[in-house]
Amino acid sequence: MRSELFSAENLEKESQQPGLRLQNSKMLKIELNGECMARTGSMVAYQGQVQFQALGSGGIGKFLKQKLTGEGVPLMKVSGRGDVFLADRAADIHLVDLDHGDALSINGANVLAFDASLQYDIKMVQGMGMMSSAGLFNCVFTGQGRIAITTKGTPVVLNVDQPTYVDPQAAICWSASLQTGYHRADQLGIGTLLGRSTGEAFTMSFAGQGFVVVQPSEEPPAGIAGAGGGNQQQGGVLGGLFS
Numbered sequence: 001m002r003s004e005l006f007s008a009e010n011l012e013k014e015s016q017q018p019g020l021r022l023q024n025s026k027m028l029k030i031e032l033n034g035e036c037m038a039r040t041g042s043m044v045a046y047q048g049q050v051q052f053q054a055l056g057s058g059g060i061g062k063f064l065k066q067k068l069t070g071e072g073v074p075l076m077k078v079s080g081r082g083d084v085f086l087a088d089r090a091a092d093i094h095l096v097d098l099d100h101g102d103a104l105s106i107n108g109a110n111v112l113a114f115d116a117s118l119q120y121d122i123k124m125v126q127g128m129g130m131m132s133s134a135g136l137f138n139c140v141f142t143g144q145g146r147i148a149i150t151t152k153g154t155p156v157v158l159n160v161d162q163p164t165y166v167d168p169q170a171a172i173c174w175s176a177s178l179q180t181g182y183h184r185a186d187q188l189g190i191g192t193l194l195g196r197s198t199g200e201a202f203t204m205s206f207a208g209q210g211f212v213v214v215q216p217s218e219e220p221p222a223g224i225a226g227a228g229g230g231n232q233q234q235g236g237v238l239g240g241l242f243s
Contacts, residue, residue: 012083020095020113020146028086028093028112028148035079038086038113048082077116086113091150096173098145103176105138106149110172115145125204126180140176149173152217160210165203169218175210 013023018033030036032050040054055075078084087093093112098104105125114120120141141147151172158164160175165183174180183205206212 020115020148022093022095023085025092026087026090030078030084030086030113032078032084033081035077035116036084036113037075037116037118038078038084039088039111040074040076042086042088042112043078043084044087045085046082048080050078050080050082050084053077053079078113086148088112088150091152092154094149094151094155096147096149098141098143098147100144102142104141104147104173105176105178106141106147106173107171108139110149110151111139112148112150114141114147117145118143118147142176149213151213151215153215155213155215158212158214160206160208160212164206164212166206166212166214167218168202168204170214170216171204172213172215174206174212175208178206178208178210178212181205181207 009024013021013029015021015031018031020028020030020036023029027044030038032048043052053076055077096104098118105123108122118141120139122137123140125138149172155172158166160178181204182202184202
């Protein structure tokens with residue numbers, strides 16, 4: 001049988017080291033030898049002896065935060081030995097390696113999978129007040145390990161070396177050490193009073209030393225606070241083994 005479908009770029013990529021890696025730009029492969037955390041409903045295929053366990057509320061503190069804020073990651077624990085393939089509506093997937101001392105603030109809807117060695121908590125986005133329909137809370141990951149995040153399209157990574165402003169519905173993640181706030185983009189005037197608007201009522205502001213990842217697409221309202229992402233209709237609750 002012959003077809004371009006069977007070209008080398010589409011064949012399963014093999015590695016001798018366990019862990020998270022890209023099969024291609026839209027599919028994550030976990031070469032599993034132990035356990036990993038993944039978004040509920042994100043598995044598209046697997047080989048080997050693999051078990052999937054929907055996580056409960058984990059620590060009571062996280063459970064209450066998830067109920068109050070709407071933020072979090074509906075998780076399943078993936079354990080065993082084999083190959084697991086994950087995806088989220090053909091979104092682009094990117095890998096981030098965290099070292100001890102690093103902290104990444106990320107929209108929970110953009111978390112696809114992460115090493116069990118990482119910890120996360122739900123924290124308020126400082127300086128946002130009640131100005132954003134995109135939400136006030138993010139997941140902050142710390143520890144040492146790898147995390148897979150998704151974007152709609154190819155993102156830009158902005159180095160915050162000067163005042164930086166981002167549409168809150170396009171901000172995917174940023175260095176947790178950055179200072180955040182809001183900046184009114186629309187100028188109040190007769191046009192505003194007549195119902196004319198730029199569509200950019202305000203932006204998030206970032207200051208300090210670090211980076212911001214911006215996707216070329218705006219999440220709907222509750223983008224930062226929305227916990228389910230592409231699989232929220234498939235069930236699952238906030239889980240965590242790190243309390």
